[in-house]
Amino acid sequence: MSFITKFWIAYMMDLIFGDPQWFPHPVRLIGKYITFIENRIYKFKSKIFFGGVLTLVVVLTTAITSYYLSKSSQYLEIFLLYTTLATKSLGAEGIKVYKILKSGDLERAQKELSYLVSRDTGEMDEIQVVRSTMETIAENSVDGIIAPMFYAFLGSLIIIDGTSLALPLAMGYKAINTLDSMVGYKNEKYKDFGMISAKIDDLFNFIPARISGLIIIPMATFILGMGIKKPLKIFFRDRKNHSSPNSGHPESVFAGAIGVQFGGRTKYFGKYFEKPTIGDKLKEFQMEDIKKCYKIMFITSLVGIVLFTLLLSLV
Template identity: 80%
Template sequence: MSIILKIWIAYLLDLILGDPYWFPHPVRFIGKYITFIENKIYSLKNKKVWGGVLAFTVILSTVVLSYYIARMSEFLEIFFLYTTLATKSLGAEGIKVYKILKSGDLQKAQKELSYLVSRDTGEMDEVQVVRSTMETIAENSVDGIIAPMFYAFLGSFILIDGVSMALPLAMGYKAVNTLDSMVGYKNDKYIDFGMVSAKVDDFFNFIPARLSGLIIIPIATFLLGMGIKKPLKIFFRDRKNHSSPNSGHPEAVFAGAIGVQFGGKTKYFGKYFEKPTIGDKLKEFQCEDIKKCYKIMFMTSFVGIVLFTAFIKLV
């Protein structure tokens, strides 16, 4: 079975199954592994160095283990490739917040959103909940879909002893992303210890974020009838208006397509920050805008896998 077919099967499995709550997802084990190592070394001096050791150990272990999993069985390879993608689960989480807001239970929506974002949600009004939900869908369209897909296809070019590196690179990316989500914060605890993890995540998202913002998401918005001119205009103007060197790229296209403005006053770890704005405020945020984000995200996943496949076939 070709590696391209395996990736397509994994993609379809993700669309059908998503990430059931009862399922022992590999990312959870990566997270536990990170916590285990962190507990052993966090108290040591020179936190930047030991934080680097954490990142190197977790990423290398994940890549090596994934290589041997791919070597063992094609079915295991497909299964673990499926777990690197998060199209259905990301969409489901966004729609869950949408449905709660439609029911009128703002407090419950705040609570549900808190599971998706690192910002403080307890004092958010409905507009802020909608904005934050949309921002996380936009950002994670790269982290949870396009980036692992990109590294799976990139790995398909590489064979080591007859084994494709598609799964090792895709799972290695998930390790990178999990490290950043757990220790890559600029707070007192992780500003030094998580520095390497954050920088590595920035590096590995550099190309996927730009491919998504410049090509993949604009095509998706065009196919959905949202146009392509406005999203690209906002992309080129506002893609750097973000503390992350990568997150602004997808967010700019989503904001441009829907006609809203991301950024602004946001609370993290008990402190308010004024985030740079992305997009033009052509209208106020509405609950239905979450569904628009949902549609863009799903179309983005489809456009991404089609374009990556076409590229592989042409090379």
């Protein structure tokens, strides 16, 4: 079975099944592994060094294990490739917040959003909840969809002893992304210990973020009839208006397509920060904008897999 066939099956499985909460998802297993190691090495004095040890051990263990699992069965490889994608689950989480807001239960919407973002949600008004939901969908369209696709397709070009590195690279990326989400914070506990995890995550998102912001997401907005000129204008103007070197790339295109302005006053770990703005405030945030984000994210995933398939077929 060709890699392209395998990955399309994995992609369709993601659209159908998503991420069932009852299922022992590999990313959750990676998260437990990170916690297991962290609990044993965080006590050491050299936080940067041992944070680097954590990153190295987790990523290498994940990649090597994935290689042998991939080698053992092509069906297991397909199944695990499916778990690297998050199109349905990301969209479902956003729509869940939308439906709760629609019902008028702001407090419940704040709580639901707190599972998706690291910012403080308890004091958010409706507009802030909508904005934060849209920002996380936009940012995670790279982390949860395009980046694992990119590394899977890239890895498929590298064959070792008859087995491609598609799954090891995709799953290794998920390990890096999980490390960043768990220890990559700039707070007192993790500013040193999580530094290398955060830097590695920035590095591995560098190319996918730019491909997404410049090509894939604008193509999605064009297909949806939202135009391509305005999103690209905001992309070139505002893509660097973010503390992350990568997050501003997808966010700028989403903001430009919908006509809203991301960023502004945001609370993290009890402290307020004034984030740089992204986009022009052509209108105020509305609940229906979450559904627009969902549509862009879904079509982005489709454009991504079609584009990578075409490129791979030319190699």
